[in-house]
Amino acid sequence: MxxxxxxxxxxxxxxxxxxxxxxxxxxxxxxxxxxxxxxxxSPSAGNGMLFGSNVGANRRRACDSSLLHRLQLRAAQVRAHANEGEELSGAPGQPPSTVIVGGGPAGYATAIMLARRGWANITVLERRPPLPPPNSDSWGDPDRSYNMGINGRGQRLLKDIQCIDRLYRYSVPVRGRFTWSEGNKTALRIFTDRTATSRIIQRDRLASLLYEEITDKYPQQIQVAFNTTCTNLEAANDGRLLVQVNNSTATHIHTHFVVGADGARSFVRDGLGFSAVRFPESNTRVYKIMPLKLPKDMRMDLDYIAGRPDGVALDALPTPEGNMIGVVLFRPEDTQVASLNTAESVRRYVRERFAAVVPYIEEEQYALFAKRKTCSLPSFSYAAGPLHRTDPAPVVLLGDAIHCVKPYFGQGVNSAFEDVEVLQRCLQECGDDLRRALPLYTKRRAPQAKALVELSRSFDKDPRSxxxxxxxxxxxxxxxxxxxxxxxxxxxxxxxxxxxxxxxxxxxxxxxxxxxxxxxxxxxxxxxxxxxxxxxxxxxxxxxxx
Incomplete structure (x- = not known):
């Protein structure tokens, strides 16, 4: 932004x-x-490189052994029925079992989409513990999760899978942008050229409301294994995939279909040898949280921004709780911001460089800012080549695993939802035949993933150079x-x-x-x-x- x-x-x-x-x-x-x-x-051999396929031990997490035990029993039932020639899926062509690696917004949305198509035996593997429910008071904590905007691309899928009402309930609209600039100049722009009003919601809260949708409507079709990390993927002798997960004792799940929705450092992509192009950083930015508290007479449906010629900017988006989650973007080599380690130094810096926002910063936030960690932004990357495999068992990638961009222009989760929407159309057109639907998905989505990253990367320039x-x-x-x-x-x-x-x-x-x-x-x-x-x-x- x-x-x-x-x-x-x-x-x-x-x-x-x-x-x-x-x-x-x-x-x-x-x-x-x-x-x-x-x-x-165009990335060349000199500036693009392939991700490796090694998996670090630090990605392992303990898993819920009771749930994994049930998953193993389910897998055994699937194998038994498969040996008897029975079909456990909701309709011909649908795989008897599916594992989705990654319980973020894209993974949960994929599970809901498949369940709505009548698929059964869907398991989502999520490395983190359960999130608070979307109506929890904890979402008012600015350190809980960062904000993101769901634009028309993302809202289109949420309408398709009938989750749009939950989004409206736990998000707020942003209809314009208010900017403070040098010399206390202000500018207000109301967005009139957009096809949909963006809805602002914390990233984890979005995942939480999708999980709530799963537990309310699809508990028999979808199970989520929390605190569970995928540690290995390999072909089984019967043409399925063996998904190994980390537990106090080694545990595995046999499945007929795997969806890799596990982010920019996708285990599924790297572990199965898919390639991805990663671009070197040319305009690195980091950020720290700085919340704002606006008075009631100020509009809460705006994106508030204070920018400086030296490249430091404060960008604040609203929450349903009434506060603004702001982030201070700066270059990691900016020693002035990096050295702000006391409440007084932060207060002095803000008053000198962002005087216009001082009335909206609560006093305790100066000390909290000094203690908060500096967070990094993701690097640009995209999957190079097919986004799927059909042998020995079908596998497909989506979300940040195939296109990772910086969150300046709100395309990350929205394009991930668009991936799910395209996959849904391909399944519909091919009667859920994965061997026909997945190549069609790659044909339609791979060029878009590459174009998205290249376009976004073209904006990531230092305008002063x-x-x-x-x-x-x-x-x-x-x-x-x-x-x-x-x-x-x-x-x-x-x-x-x-x-x-x-x-x-x-x-x-x-x-x-x-x-x-x-x-x-x-x-x-x-x-x-x-x-x-x-x-x-x-x-x-x-x-x-x-």
């Missing part, structure tokens, strides 16, 4: 008209930027100029386009490439015309003076 605010602020200083001289300068800069962008957008200006700021300025002058010919900037859930990520990338070519061609024509006019004028002047 910080990068988007900085870019939008630049539009405010843009002159209403451009001289021909400025056009000539910009075209030279744009040509340089276009060449650099094509190089930067020459490369950041050429590759990030200048294209945004040009998009604003050309879209305002010729809105039917040129689209708005890609950041705004990504908020339109009717557009695909590959479509956005293709459209902006065409826009760049059109911008270059149009400016080249203008410069050529100006050059010819100047040449003709000089010739005329020389003729008249001769």
């Amino acid at each position: 910080k990068l988007g605010v900085m870019a939008s602020a630049l539009f405010g200083y843009l002159p209403s008209t451009m001289t021909f001289t400025l056009v000539a300068v910009i075209i030279l800069l744009l040509l340089s930027a276009a060449a650099a962008a094509f190089v930067a957008s 020459p490369s950041g200006f050429l590759l990030f700021v200048l294209p945004l300025i040009l998009d604003g100029i050309f879209h305002n002058l010729m809105p039917r010919l040129f689209a708005t900037n890609p950041i705004a386009l990504m908020q339109n859930d009717d557009l695909t990520f590959t479509g956005i990338r293709r459209r902006k490439r065409l826009d760049r070519l059109g911008q270059v061609a149009l400016m080249a024509a203008v410069v050529t015309a100006v050059g010819r006019t100047i040449t003709l004028g000089l010739k005329t002047l020389l003729f008249m003076t001769a």
Whole structure:
């Protein structure tokens, strides 16, 4: 969000008209930027690398042995019925058993989607203990979980699986952005170009409400094993997968289908040899929590942002409890922020650099900020190659396991929900035949995963650096100029386009490439015309003076 605010602020200083001289300068800069962008957008052998397949012992957790015992009994029943030729699934084509690794929002949403299709014997493996219920008072604690926005992409799936009412109950809308800038200047922007109003909710609370949906409606079809970590995946002799989990005694589950929804460091992806491209960090940011408490006369349906030219920004989003969960984003090498280890040093820093927000910070938060840990943001990565396997048993990946982006523009969980939606359509079209549905899912989703990461990575630039200006700021300025002058010919900037859930990520990338070519061609024509006019004028002047 910080990068988007900085870019939008630049539009405010843009002159209403451009001289021909400025056009000539910009075209030279744009040509340089276009060449650099094509190089930067494609990972090469030098800057992309494959994830390894080793699994560290530190990922192991103790599991609920009683539940795992029941799962083993269920697996034995499945094997027995399978040997007798019986089908335990809800309909022909559906696998007799499914294991979903990862009990986050994407994993739970996948389980609900499958259960609604009539699938049975669905087991979700979650490495953490159970979360508080979504109506718990503990969600008012700003350190409990970070906020995220569920936009139109995410809401579409939640409507499909009939969880949208729970989202509305435990989230709040954000309809605009309020910005404090240098010199106590303020700006209010109400979002009018978005297909849906984003709903703000804590990430873990979202997982909790989906788990509540499972326990309320699908207890016979879905079981969740908490405190359970997958430690190994291997082919069984009968064509199924053997899923080993960590317990006081080694425990395993036989299954016919595995879903890897276990995040950016996916065990399923790495353990089964799927490859992923990871990009090196070029604009590292870290953050610490700083809550705000707004008075009742201030709007609670806004994203509040305070930014500084040195790259430090405070971004606060609302919660249903009435407080704002704010994060202070800064560079890890910023020693001023890193050295804030007392309440007084934090108070002094905030008053000097974020004076406008001082009235909204409760006194005890200065000391708490000094004690809070510094958190890192994920690195960009995407799955390279197929997102599935069908032999010896079907496996599919989704969510951060296939596309991991930084949370600046709210596409992480929303694109994960879109993965689940696409998988649902593929299953519907193929009659739940996984050997047909999973290749179709890869065909439709792999290009989108790559495009999402490449687009998001193109925004992750330091606008103060020459490369950041050429590759990030200048294209945004040009998009604003050309879209305002010729809105039917040129689209708005890609950041705004990504908020339109009717557009695909590959479509956005293709459209902006065409826009760049059109911008270059149009400016080249203008410069050529100006050059010819100047040449003709000089010739005329020389003729008249001769």
